[in-house]
Amino acid sequence: MGTVEIRPAPHIRGERTVEKIMLNVVYALLPICLFYVFQYGISALASITVVTGTCLLTERWFVKTGTQSGNLADFSATITGLLLALTLPPGFPLWMGAVAGFVAIALGKGLFGGLGFNVFNPALVGRAFVQAAFPTSIATYTPSFLSGRFFEFIPSSLAWPLMTPASAALWLKEKQIDALAGATPLAKWKFDGVLAEAGDLLTSLAGHMAVGPSPLLILACGAYLAFRRYLDWRIPTAILGGAGVVAWLLFAFNPAYYPNPFFMLFSGGLILGAVFMATDMATSPVTPRGMWLYGGLIGLLTVVIRYYSGLPEGVMYAILIGNAATPLIERITQPAPFGKGVLGRAKKGASYPLHPGYISREEAGAVTPKKRILKNKPKPDERKTPHH
Amino acid sequence: MKLLNYFRGEAFQRGVHPASRKEATASRRIRRLPFPPRVIVPLSQHIGKLPHAIVKVGEEVVRGQPIARADDWLSVPHHAPVTGVVEAIELKPSARGPWTQSIVIRAHAGATQEDLWGQPRDLDSLSGSELLQAVWDAGMVGLGGAAFPTHAKLSVPKQAHVHTLVVNGCECEPYLTCDHRVMVEDADDLVRGIRYAMRITGAVRAIVGIEDNKPDAVAAVEAAIVRAHTPEGVIHAEAVPTKYPQGSEKMLLMALFGVEIPSGQLPVSMGMVVNNVGTLAALGKLLPRGQGLTERVVTVTGPGVARPGDYRVPLGTPLRFVLDYAGVEATPGIDRRQVILGGPMMGQAIASLNVPITKGVSGVLVFRHDDMVANDERKTYPCIKCGECVESCPMGLNPSTLGMLAAKREYDLMGGEYHLGDCFECGCCTYVCPSNIPLVQQFRVAKQILRERAAS
Secondary structure, three states: OOEEOOOOOOOOOOOOOHHHHHHHHHHHHHHHHHHHHHHHOHHHHHHHHHHHHHHHHHHHHHHHHOOOEOOHHHOHHHHHHHHHHHHOOOOOOHHHHHHHHHHHHHHHOHHHOEOOOOOOOHHHHHHHHHHHHOHHHHOOOOOOOOOOOOOOOOHHHHOOOOOOOOOHHHHHHHOOOOHHHHOOHHHHHHHHOOOOOHHHHHHOOOOOOOOOOOHHHHHHHHHHHHHOOOOOOHHHHHHHHHHHHHHHHHHHHOOOOOOOHHHHHHOOOHHHHHHHHOOOHHHOOOOHHHHHHHHHHHHHHHHHHHHHOOOOOOHHHHHHHHHHHHHHHHHHOOOOOOOOOOOOOOOOOOOOOOOHHHHOOOOHHHOOOOOOOOOOOOOHHHHHOOOO | OHHHHHHHOOOOOOOEOOOOOOHHHHOOOOEEOOOOOEEEEEOOOOOOOOOEEOOOOOOEEOOOOEEEEOOOOOOOOEEOOOOEEEEEEEEEEOOOOOEEEEEEEEEOOOOOOOOOOOOOOOHHHOOHHHHHHHHHHOOOEOOOOOOOEHHHHHOOOOOOOOOEEEEEEOOOOOOOOHHHHHHHHOHHHHHHHHHHHHHHHOOOEEEEEEEOOOHHHHHHHHHHHHHOOOOOOOEEEEEEOOOEOOOOHHHHHHHHHOOOOOOOOOHHHHOEEEEEHHHHHHHHHHHHHOOOOOEEEEEEEOOOOOOOEEEEEEOOOEHHHHHHHHOOOOOOOOOEEEEEEOOOOOOEEOOOOOOEOOOOOOEEEEEEHHHHHHHHHOOOOOOOOOOHHHHHOOOOOOHHHHHHHHHOOOHHHHHHOOOHHHOOOOOHHHHHOOOOOOHHHHHHHHHHHHHHHHHO
């Protein structure tokens, strides 16, 4: 006789692991990063590499302190790095990108205790830090699809630490491109009243626009994750729905002043934020109703910040506020336990819906099955006359 | 998939879909296990009070003879599973851990093991209460695993009114096929048992809920209903979408009727009584013969079993005997193994192979060390709040928050605001957790602590 081992039930486990979830998010981000490199060339590639590299190095350093849950192999720092790089302007000085990466992991995650303990989305903490520290550089965008982008850095990328980056406007003039092309569609609308076409925004492919990767591509990658259930579809739906409805109401109220809702949805970082940032599991609610509330709040705040603040973009702050509100949202949206919610509520489509007539003692024939799931049931007439 | 289900409307909300792993045994006929040289009949095989032994050491008993009498309403008698001599009445190890008072019977080697006790009866002449007494005398308990005395479950409180008998043929646990085979092979007994139960409860209709991964069972029960010449519409077999934990009676009622039984209440509060197919099939077989429950069908399977199958096992058979017969030693890598009574989701790993098969054991699973090692080696992360457990909890609880509260030992908060008392330990939360957090294990501890606090 051998050894008998004892483990507590359940004795079988599902397929899903933290590593698998994170790795799939990385897979979904790769096409977006490739598109970003396609738009901005070597500068984008360098930015992604430096920011992600800094994130991984910082994570490794924190893991070595022994105070962290998780490690490099869970891929969460990779996701933070890739997302952070995608939110920065392509010509963002690389040393500033490194600062952003360090702050994202150190301040956004490491100090809280690592994976699962962070209160705010780490990538957005890094982004918020550099937004405050380097306001000029982070507002300086360059047009996409410039000739020679695969061999020539945007001059500001290679700035020495603590030095003023080279002016992008001069460099654009050399390239004989209108300096206005360097402004993002949101900034153009906010400061010049120029509205971009929603269709152009959706693909990011029309001319030298200063935009991020195509929202269409981001939605497709998000749909992959949602279909595999690696992100919760409710959050992006609620954010885009919330932002869309608020923007549409305002647009209907005063079409001359407010842009159309499609511009709202597809410009700036709303799609990226809704699909990849707000859905960060650790910082969003776990309760289904909470997800709707959280998403709706972020959608509303995004539109409010974009329309009524001095900033052209508001997704980052909206998500950070949503993160802060998450514990409260969870608290008020706890699911109703089975048999304790609204009693007497009946699910639709039950085989034998209970209705008062059904509960009569006399009428056995009141049972009439509504649906047949299997085809091999005997027909009623066969049942009456089984055999003679 | 979840998205699709959201719109399609499911049997009941949430739950999980573990791989069924029933292929090894689902299409094999039930075989009879030989009689062991010695059976151990614990007095405690059910929920409720202990019966007391009415045989003495050295007494000859015949198979089917009552050997323990129930004094309390929530208790059942026991019957001798073999013809032989009472060798001892002493403490013996039980599957739950503590040693319990048990009757040990040495089987006569030469006995034919015919069921000699009991008189055939004409049950059609009995009234409902006489039938109920017959159920009690047969020592019936729920054979689905809970082992609640069947007569107590079938007796309707005075103020209640039962209209529907629901027969639970879901068998949602992976690996287990004993109910499946009973429905296929003993469908006529099942229909007979259903009719007795309907007479006892006064139900005017019965619905057999069977998961749709067992179409042959649905067909067999349908055919038996036709053969029994019941009036149209009185007994139905209904396929329900396969999902774990549908075998929980509240989940099955949700799937069939679309109603939630209020928390803390029994289905009888809404006019329904739920019984397991195995229980009713045994009733249909035993009552007309006036016999007691002396054997049950047990699924013996798992990666460590050489001859998996459903076996008709005399109650009290030591597990070691069952495993020897099913060929556990023959499989390679078996020297370190885990033996589970019940299914893999809720079943209990046992420490000793000397424990007997009791009335509530529906399956014996054997896993080799190599089958379990992948689970052991999985890294445990902190909760990443993915919400999978919330999506899977059939009771609509929030295991994520409950788990965090358990780590902080906030047991009162768990029991109060977060409804821990509704948890029936199905294990869905632990099954889905990507961080490998032992959620349901923590909840069991918390529930025990809360029970002890309430008692003191």
